[in-house]
Amino acid sequence: MPFGARPRWRGDDLALVFHHWPWGPGGAITLGNVILHTGADLDSLCRTYAHDAGHCEEPPIKLADHERAHVYQYMVLGPLFLPLYLACGGISVRNRFERAADRYAQTGRGWWPWSK
Numbered sequence: 001m002p003f004g005a006r007p008r009w010r011g012d013d014l015a016l017v018f019h020h021w022p023w024g025p026g027g028a029i030t031l032g033n034v035i036l037h038t039g040a041d042l043d044s045l046c047r048t049y050a051h052d053a054g055h056c057e058e059p060p061i062k063l064a065d066h067e068r069a070h071v072y073q074y075m076v077l078g079p080l081f082l083p084l085y086l087a088c089g090g091i092s093v094r095n096r097f098e099r100a101a102d103r104y105a106q107t108g109r110g111w112w113p114w115s116k
Contacts, residue, residue: 010035010042013068014075017042028063030070042067048102049093061105069101069111076112088113 005018014033021036027046028037035042045060074081089095096113104111 005036010064013042013064013071015067015071028067030067030074032074033071035067035071037063037067048106049095049098050102053093055093058102058106061102063105065105065108066101069104070097072104072111073097073100073113084113 003022005021008017008019009015010017013035015030015035016033017035017037019037019040019042021038024036024038026038028035028039028042030036042064044063046063046066047060048058050056051058077084085095085097088097092098100111100113100115103109110116
């Protein structure tokens with residue numbers, strides 16, 4: 001693949017994952033059923049947005065679970081996902097999409113951004 005990215009289908013995540021994606025600040029970004037990941041293993045642990053922002057102490061979550069929530073969100077919202085995501089604050093703890101993805105990664109439930 002160009003620039004060294006390595007694609008791999010992950011059936012559990014319903015996504016084609018490109019590992020070793022060379023651009024971005026690190027971590028992963030989901031675009032529909034495609035996950036661009038800068039690392040080698042999507043099953044790695046990461047911190048929640050609330051933990052990183054200092055709002056609370058939370059145990060690490062699996063990055064794959066967090067990104068799977070975004071795949072589900074995209075599957076429901078389609079082309080509305082990106083404008084709604086940006087309208088909700090982009091990449092930050094304030095964004096209900098990110099909070100829902102963290103909740104899903106913690107509990108296996110609640111990936112929808114407007115659920116409690």
